[in-house]
Amino acid sequence: MSEQRFDALVDARGMTCxxxxxxxxxxxxxxxxxxTVCVLATDPAAPRDFxxxxxxxxxxxxxxxxxxxxxxxxxxxxx
Numbered sequence: 001m002s003e004q005r006f007d008a009l010v011d012a013r014g015m016t017c018x019x020x021x022x023x024x025x026x027x028x029x030x031x032x033x034x035x036t037v038c039v040l041a042t043d044p045a046a047p048r049d050f051x052x053x054x055x056x057x058x059x060x061x062x063x064x065x066x067x068x069x070x071x072x073x074x075x076x077x078x079x
Contacts, residue, residue, distance in 0.1 A: 006074065007035040013070060017045045021053055028059065028077050036062060039073040046071050 008027040012020035020041040027037045039050070047064055050073050054061045060076040 006038040007031050008037045010037060010039045012039055012041045012043075012046075014042060016043050017049060019043075020046050021049050024050070024073075024075060025053075028075065031077055033077050033079055035077045037075045037077070039071075039075065041071045041073065042069055043071075046073065050075065 008031060010020070010023045010027050012023050015023070020039055020043055024037055024039045028035075031037070039046075043049075047066075050061055050064070053059070054075065058078045060078060062074040062076045063072070064074075065072045
């Protein structure tokens with residue numbers, strides 16, 4: 001199995017809405033188009049928040065998964 005790499009990692013475990021999204025947005029602002037940010041979050045609202053965020057901003061939610069209560073959201077910057 002190949003190892004997946006990201007341009008930034010945001011560890012937002014233990015943070016509640018809207019902080020995981022705020023931290024991800026801050027990371028995306030520093031990166032060029034095409035970069036990926038991996039966000040780790042435990043807030044149950046995070047998947048819905050990120051789906052709405054990418055719809056509004058034009059970024060892509062490249063993947064979304066959950067393991068033992070930790071969501072792993074990967075966002076690709078589009079512009």
